[in-house]
Amino acid sequence: xxxxxxxxxxxxxxxxxxxxxxxxxxxxxxxxxxxxxxxxxxxxxxxxxxxxxxxxxxxxxxxxxxxxxxxxxxxxxxxxxxxxxxxxxxxxxxxxxxxxxxxxxxx
Numbered sequence: 001x002x003x004x005x006x007x008x009x010x011x012x013x014x015x016x017x018x019x020x021x022x023x024x025x026x027x028x029x030x031x032x033x034x035x036x037x038x039x040x041x042x043x044x045x046x047x048x049x050x051x052x053x054x055x056x057x058x059x060x061x062x063x064x065x066x067x068x069x070x071x072x073x074x075x076x077x078x079x080x081x082x083x084x085x086x087x088x089x090x091x092x093x094x095x096x097x098x099x100x101x102x103x104x105x106x107x
Contacts, residue, residue: 007065
């Protein structure tokens with residue numbers, strides 16, 4: 001995955017986490033919604049000026065925005081989760097994890 005797609009995906013997730021539409025974020029950043037769409041899809045790279053607006057509007061630091069080391073393929077994430085859960089011996093913790101997963105799926 002290239003840096004434009006990683007960065008665009010991160011901006012999209014941050015926008016969604018804050019409950020904003022593309023149009024709302026674009027308006028707050030004073031850019032065209034089409035521009036934001038291109039950034040989020042990884043088709044366009046952000047300018048330095050737009051990047052400053054991302055930091056300001058989304059209240060995120062450069063370290064948070066550019067931290068991609070946690071991104072792994074879905075299969076790897078699932079494998080790690082399964083291994084971690086299998087190592088648990090505490091039934092209460094396993095039940096808590098089960099409830100969290102079910103609640104997340106049913107959102």
